[in-house]
Amino acid sequence: MNKQFYISVSGQDDIAINLAENESVSVVLSHSTFRKEPGDVTTTFKVDGYRWIGDDMDIISWAEFAIEPGNEIKISFQEASGPGTPPKTDLRFVPEEPECSFCQKKAREVKTLIAAPFFAHICDECIETSVDIIKQRQVT
Numbered sequence: 001m002n003k004q005f006y007i008s009v010s011g012q013d014d015i016a017i018n019l020a021e022n023e024s025v026s027v028v029l030s031h032s033t034f035r036k037e038p039g040d041v042t043t044t045f046k047v048d049g050y051r052w053i054g055d056d057m058d059i060i061s062w063a064e065f066a067i068e069p070g071n072e073i074k075i076s077f078q079e080a081s082g083p084g085t086p087p088k089t090d091l092r093f094v095p096e097e098p099e100c101s102f103c104q105k106k107a108r109e110v111k112t113l114i115a116a117p118f119f120a121h122i123c124d125e126c127i128e129t130s131v132d133i134i135k136q137r138q139v140t
């Protein structure tokens, strides 16, 4: 029996990923924010992963798409028993507008928001504060 999992975002086609019996995967979810002009913020959601067959590992990029705050993202896992079997949903979330993990300012409230894995971000203002703290510690 083959294993499958599905990634779906509201309003887009499901991405189906098939795995052989001896394969396993780790999935890495991340999102990052780009700002073209003030007030014009685009958030991109990425699904990457590692596919293992025995000791061999490949890094895969499965999906990358623009999301809006409020879009629903579903990750579903399924033991495929035939075409048309509805996927069993294991994980579902609605991303909010990204914010700085340190000061909680939203992407549109700062000049730059830099993304790290697992939805952590830091803004340009917190980076400046951090640099000041580091410089002060180096003086003393």
Ligand SMILES: [Zn+2]
Binding pocket: 100, 101, 102, 103, 104, 105, 122, 123, 124, 125, 126, 127
């Ligand atoms: Zn900040």
